[in-house]
Amino acid sequence: EDQVTQSPEALRLQEGESSSLNCSYTVSGLRGLFWYRQDPGKGPEFLFTLYSAGEEKEKERLKATLTKKESFLHITAPKPEDSATYLCAVQINQAGTALIFGKGTTLSVSS
């Protein structure tokens, strides 16, 4: 069965304290891996797409990396406004354009 697992479920950081979120996947054929950010009461907002092992994408304080079994979302010197739930999703070859989401990591950054 295709699965996406995110860890930790929740993460509390001090402002400026860098860390990483993990997304591990077990799928039959990976077409792409996606990271989304979700703020309370809102829909997920697209951050990155990664297609092949070794690929990296950056946006402000966020950097996403991909291996054959997992992806990391690195957060460098986070600020309180980075507080949100971060969702990982995979698109598999057999599912057309449908995405399979993990349950997310809720990040809280305090000043």
Next chain:
Amino acid sequence: DAGVIQSPRHEVTEMGQEVTLRCKPISGHDYLFWYRQTMMRGLELLIYFNNNVPIDDSGMPEDRFSAKMPNASFSTLKIQPSEPRDSAVYFCASSLPYSYEQYFGPGTRLTVT
């Protein structure tokens, strides 16, 4: 562009009643997705359309759920009859052809008592 528009934003109804959720995708997007989000199960795909045609409805939980897309700018998700376990946030998303980036609406929070 206004983004994906969903209505209503909140819906409270009694068990057994019919519920209709509405979605207007971003103009020019020919893929439309309906998702359901709960604490227990996370974000789950219910059904998606391409050019108004349902492509995969394997995520629709039961026959009580139905979805339609009569034209490129409007879709509905209907639950009849509703049950308390249907309480969740329902999201609509759309995407361009040949693009994997999905744009989500603000969601409809459904509470069935």
